[in-house]
Amino acid sequence: MWPWIIGLIVAAVxxxxxxxxxxxxxLRVGAVWRGPQQPAVALTFDDGPDPKYTGRLLDVLxxxxxxxxxxxxxxxxxxxxxxIERMKREGHEVEVHGYQHVPVPLLSPGAAAxxxxxxxxxxxxxxxxxxxxxxxxxGLCNLASLFRRGRSSHRLITWTVMVGxxxxxxxxxxxxxxMRKIRPGAIIVLHDSDETWGxxxxxxxxxxxxxxxxxxxxxxxxxxxxxxxxxxPERR
Ligand SMILES: [Zn+2]
Numbered sequence: 001m002w003p004w005i006i007g008l009i010v011a012a013v014x015x016x017x018x019x020x021x022x023x024x025x026x027l028r029v030g031a032v033w034r035g036p037q038q039p040a041v042a043l044t045f046d047d048g049p050d051p052k053y054t055g056r057l058l059d060v061l062x063x064x065x066x067x068x069x070x071x072x073x074x075x076x077x078x079x080x081x082x083x084i085e086r087m088k089r090e091g092h093e094v095e096v097h098g099y100q101h102v103p104v105p106l107l108s109p110g111a112a113a114x115x116x117x118x119x120x121x122x123x124x125x126x127x128x129x130x131x132x133x134x135x136x137x138x139g140l141c142n143l144a145s146l147f148r149r150g151r152s153s154h155r156l157i158t159w160t161v162m163v164g165x166x167x168x169x170x171x172x173x174x175x176x177x178x179m180r181k182i183r184p185g186a187i188i189v190l191h192d193s194d195e196t197w198g199x200x201x202x203x204x205x206x207x208x209x210x211x212x213x214x215x216x217x218x219x220x221x222x223x224x225x226x227x228x229x230x231x232x233p234e235r236r
Pocket of ligand 1: 046047097101136137138196
């Protein structure tokens with residue numbers, strides 16, 4: 001009897017926590033992971049807004065005339081409202097990464113939905129931003145969030161290009177790793193905070209240092225930069 005029950009529990013845990021991530025991350029089904037096959041790429045930044053890094057990153061993007069998509073943490077948006085206002089003012093897109101940076105596979109269906117809804121409502125009511133995309137922390141979801149169709153109906157999104165920028169490495173190494181993976185419709189994920197579990201202190205400094213060279217290198221290959229809303233305009 002016991003082995004049978006334990007087997008059932010293990011199967012349920014695998015189905016709830018693991019299978020959805022094989023689905024979206026390995027089979028690439030159920031979440032958007034690239035844009036249209038055009039000579040354009042989307043720069044996306046997770047984990048901010050961060051008072052130590054995000055402002056400097058916004059300076060670089062402004063000087064280069066590039067707009068990006070920021071997947072933000074609700075709690076940090078509350079702590080750093082001026083950075084969300086600046087993103088809006090300078091033409092960037094603000095989307096949902098979660099209310100806290102927590103592992104969604106370990107959350108109940110209600111708590112997982114709450115991560116999206118709370119952030120969505122905060123950004124909408126406090127900042128007048130209407131969010132449509134959800135990239136869960138570490139790109140990990142559970143069965144409920146994979147099939148969730150809530151009132152705000154956020155589309156799940158992962159990425160095309162991820163190169164481990166949460167570790168400290170020379171800017172030139174980071175640049176070379178990204179450029180090897182650039183292709184039409186690439187969604188590039190980088191990080192503008194080092195407060196997240198697993199990231200090394202100071203890692204975003206390398207991202208910011210690399211950014212002007214990355215922008216030049218991508219442009220010299222004939223690509224332009226888009227936000228997600230440029231690829232997928234809101235249907236009214
Ligand atoms: Zn994250």
